[in-house]
Amino acid sequence: MDSFSIEKPVRYYDQVYNTLREMIVQGDLKPGDSIYEARIARDLNISRSPVREAVRALEKEGLLAIDEKSRITVYKPTLKDIVDIYECRMVLESLAARLTTRLATAQELQNIEKTVIDSKQYLDVEGERNRQALIAENGRFHELIIKYSQNRRLKKQLRDLHSLSHYFRTLNFQGENREWIVYNEHQDILAQMKRRDEDKAAFMMNKHLETDLEHLKEIFTRYTKE
Amino acid sequence: MDSFSIEKPVRYYDQVYNTLREMIVQGDLKPGDSIYEARIARDLNISRSPVREAVRALEKEGLLAIDEKSRITVYKPTLKDIVDIYECRMVLESLAARLTTRLATAQELQNIEKTVIDSKQYLDVEGERNRQALIAENGRFHELIIKYSQNRRLKKQLRDLHSLSHYFRTLNFQGENREWIVYNEHQDILAQMKRRDEDKAAFMMNKHLETDLEHLKEIFTRYTKE
DNA sequence: AGATTTTTAAGTGTCGACAGACTACAGAAG
DNA sequence: CTTCTGTAGTCTGTCGACACTTAAAAATCT
Structure with missing residues (x-):
């Protein structure tokens, strides 16, 4: 029944x-x-x-x-819009990193680690297929950190912000060896979370998004200037 | 024509x-x-x-x-909801304080100062009328700081967060000489903004909201426990 | 009277219709 | 050939209607 x-x-x-x-x-x-x-x-x-x-x-x-x-x-964001969105993301996602560092269980941290490890394997190989997988895995890294923060409001706000800037996530992996930079930064953040140093974790997350933004700015101006 | x-x-x-x-x-x-x-x-x-x-x-x-x-x-927030909302407000409104400290014109800072000065006059007198005026003036303080931050996304996010917690703003002025505490904190924030010290301004805003939250927690548990 | 079923009222989800606004295009006028 | 004007088509804003669901009131039975 x-x-x-x-x-x-x-x-x-x-x-x-x-x-x-x-x-x-x-x-x-x-x-x-x-x-x-x-x-x-x-x-x-x-x-x-x-x-x-x-x-x-x-x-x-x-x-x-x-x-x-x-x-x-x-919605078609201007460059200023993107900066605005990222400024918000930076403080909110730093908060998420802080809370998760404080609250996540060992298992949850392991889940986060898995995304980092998994993304490694896509780094060495070329090809569109791998690129998509890499982007997905990187997205998951951020998702999990937000999820484990246990702050419902934060989740909602960041969900909206992410969807607003999603358009640019694909662009984000153009140029030099951008993937490696992202990979290393993710690793750094994870390391601090494992050490339960929430100040550092939050700080590194902030920095991570800041370099992201800097890179996006370039891409953006290059893209809209033709 | x-x-x-x-x-x-x-x-x-x-x-x-x-x-x-x-x-x-x-x-x-x-x-x-x-x-x-x-x-x-x-x-x-x-x-x-x-x-x-x-x-x-x-x-x-x-x-x-x-x-x-x-x-x-x-919407009827639980205590956890309020904490969640305030955690978001803290980081976002700190950012607003930072940006405004960085970007506001002298005139704009003066407008903010005006709300602090004006609120002073409501502090000495008792009465419901004055209390309402005080709450309005304090609200204006935060509003202006957000407005002058020049970050559209931030404005939207905070507008939503404010309306969500508005229900509690009225409760916020119960107990001891809460008004004076708020007044002093506003003054401190303003002082840092005038000195153009954005780190300190952001920090003090954060602290201001934190004490706000602590106070709200008490009120809330007292209110719902009857 | 108390428990159970039936009726009735009121609310939500969706539809199709209609008026008014805009757009694009064809034809008239210069 | 360009400029103005009229017109048809498309889209939005709003309406009233209908089916279905839920909840409350009434009626029924024991």
Whole structure:
């Protein structure tokens, strides 16, 4: 009897929200692209009501922008926006590193370590496939640290900030041996967490994101200057 | 010819959003209260569509909670929630203090100073009227610092966090001579900003919010323990 | 009366419709 | 050929309607 479970029908507006969000974060919808709720509703064979609600949520989240004429576009950050976002990320993710250093169990630290170890194997080999895997593994490193911080609000805030800057995460691995730098910094942070030195862990996380930002700035100006 | 200006009609869902938000933050709607979109629509003589959209935005903002049975209630933070929120506020508002110390013009610093000076006059006199004015003035102090930080993302994040903890701002002034403590701390922060010492300014802001939090914790446990 | 079932009222999720705003384009006027 | 104007199509903002769910009230049975 227990094996039966009634599924509540998933609301359309939740599905639309998740779908659109995914499309934006995954890059199927690019920054600046126009969105038409009428069109989306038609494509999905539903009415506009659920779509509108999803759009309102995504706008509040910052992923969609609605101009004064009600035109909807995918959020396209300026360089200043990216700096702003990163400044916030730096302090919040430092906090996450601090809390996790303080609270994480040995097992949890091991889970974090695993992402570092695993990412190592992708470093030596070339190829698009490996690059994607590496990016995913690096993302996981940050995710876990946030997760183990045990601060719900922090998770929410950083989730939003991440999705806002996700577009650039892919760009982040261009140039010199950027992957190695990231790898080393992750290792450093982990080391401090294992030593339970929360001040240092927070500090290194801050620094890590700062170099990230510096690198992004370059990429950005190079990219938009053509 | 220039004196004519066409006003765009304000969208209902914007108005509903603002109205509901204000009602929650001002305390007309208390944490845990139930909300019915149908009822709101009826009261305002509009259809449910704009109300629903406003509700979705407020849910994303965190001011409304929607349970698995679609019942809508005003967000009622637990003690842990408050701690979480304050931990975020501490790092973000420290950042605001830092940026403002770095970037604010002399005039802007003077505007901040004004809130401190003005609040002084409410300290000596008793009475509900003065208490409200004092709370408003103290709020303005924080507002201005955030505003002058010139970081849009930071402003948004803190706006949300403030509204989430607003319910407690009123409680914050109970007990001993709490007002004086706050007043002094504000003065200290301002002093560091005027000296353009951003490290110290950020540090003191952090400390200020920490004592705030400690005090809130007490109040909270006292309040919910009856 | 107390427990159980049935009715009824009220709320949510979704839909299709309609008016008004914008855009793009075709045709008229210079 | 360019510029203005009219018009058709598309999109948004809002509405009222309907099905379904939940919760409360009423009715029924023991």
